[in-house]
Amino acid sequence: MEHNASVEVQCVSKRYTDDPDVAPALDEVSVNIAHNEFFTLLGPSGCGKTTLLRTIAGFEHVSSGDILIGGQRVNDLPPFKRRVNTVFQSYALFPHMSVAENIAFGLEMQGLEKKAIPARVKEMLALVQMEHLARRKPAELSGGQQQRVALARALAPRPDVLLLDEPLSALDLKLRKEMQVELKRVQQQAGITFIFVTHDQEEALTLSDRIAVMSAGKILQIGGPSAIYERPAHQFVAQFIGDINFLPGKLARGPQNESVFQPTGLPVQIPCNPPQPLASANVQLAFRPERSQLVEPTQPHHLRGVIEAVLYVGTATLYQCRLSNDVKVMLRESNEGLNAVRAVGEPVAVHLPPQACLLMEA
Incomplete structure (x- = not known):
């Protein structure tokens, strides 16, 4: 048992059928989540993240394993006897x-002393910065304001532990980004554990102290x-978090007996340092589009190719490049200064700094 754990999930499985x-x-999931941590469960639809959240909340029974909250097996x-609340x-x-009445309702059901309720409601309204809207009805509020009320009601x-099941998914992009800032502020000010479920990678990277990436339970x-x-x-x-390119190839030894990556079908060797021993010499080199550099094709020892598509996205330009071995890669160049946008059909070379390269088993 971890001393600082607020929530402990110990080898939890969840089956909805006995069919083998x-x-x-959920397939023997284990994780410890610390006090006052903003912890995110991230993954595609059907990966088990909401099921895990519901088992912590008590809305789903585990098939095997244990869940502990504050050191107590629950x-x-x-659900109403667990020291957790949920925002849906x-x-x-x-x-x-x-x-104000929406926030007070849960406190009344909880049996909080009546004279203490107004002060708690006022405290929650201040926390979500909605004191001036206390008398309004939900229909008179924006989506972001309604979300703040739901958050205040759950925290009251x-x-x-506060469990949040994709609470920002119904908001438009601009409001969603504003609420991300607010959500992080509220969590830090409230000083409690948040367990947040999302399929949005950027949202997870922005908000979280730690992230658990899930797939297939x-x-x-x-x-x-x-x-x-x-x-x-x-x-x-690697594929789920952000954009990334993969080059198939093999690990080899360079002239100085150093580790190099030999891309399949390309006459170059790329210096690399595998972070750990790999089981096979057949590997993939992964690199992020923004970590590569487009250079002139006359320079040696680089990946050569031709630009097939150009996507202007404001702060940067994305290039789809077909390498000479027919592998397509995406490259990103910042639109700083007066950089000329390259044209479709233009021959280029791709430079990969060693720190940009990540080796993975094929």
């Missing part, structure tokens, strides 16, 4: 109640945002 040919929704406790995708505010009972990697992005431990993680 049907994969479990497998057999109903739908805000589920009572339309006939004001903002002072749970040990398993956690593939846990780490801070920079570790997940810069040092993915699994090909799925």
Whole structure:
């Protein structure tokens, strides 16, 4: 048991059928989440992230394994007896109640002393910066304001853990980004554990102290945002977090007996340092589009190719390049200064600095 753990998930599996040919929704998942941590469960639809959240909340029973909250095993406790609260995708505010009344309702159901409720409601309104809207009904609020009310209502009972199931998914992009900032501020100010579910990689990188990337009912990697992005431990993680290119090839030895990567079908060797021993000499070199450099094709020892597509995205230009071995890669150039945009059909070479290269088993 981890001393600083707020939530402990110990070898938890969840099956909806006894059919052995049907994969479990959760497959022996284990993770410890610290006090006051903003922890994100990230993955595609159907990966098990919401199922894991629901088992922590008590809305789903585990098939095997244990869940501990604050060191207490809660497998057999109903949701209302767990020191957690949940914010769902739908805000589920009572339309006939004001903002203040919506926040107060849960406190009344919890049995909080009546004279203490107004002060708690005022505290929550201040936390989400909505004191001036206390008398308004939900229909008079924007989507972002309704989300803040739902957040305040969930925090009002002072749970040990707040569970958030894709709470920003219904908002437009601009409002969603604004609410990301607000959500992080509220979590830091409230000082409690947030467990956040999303399929949005950028949202996870922006908000989280740590991220668990899930696929097919398993956690593939846990780490801070920079570790997940810069040092993915699994090909799925590398592909799911941001854009990335893969070059097939082999590990070899260079003239000075150093490790080099030999791309399949290309007459170049790229210096590399595998972070750990690889089981096979057949590997893939992965690199992010923004870590490569487009250079003139006359320069030696680079990947040569031709630009096939140009995408201008404001702060940068994306280039799809077909290398001479027919592998397509995406490259990103910042639109700083007066850089000329390259043209479709233009021959180029791609320089990969050693620190940009990540070797993975094929």
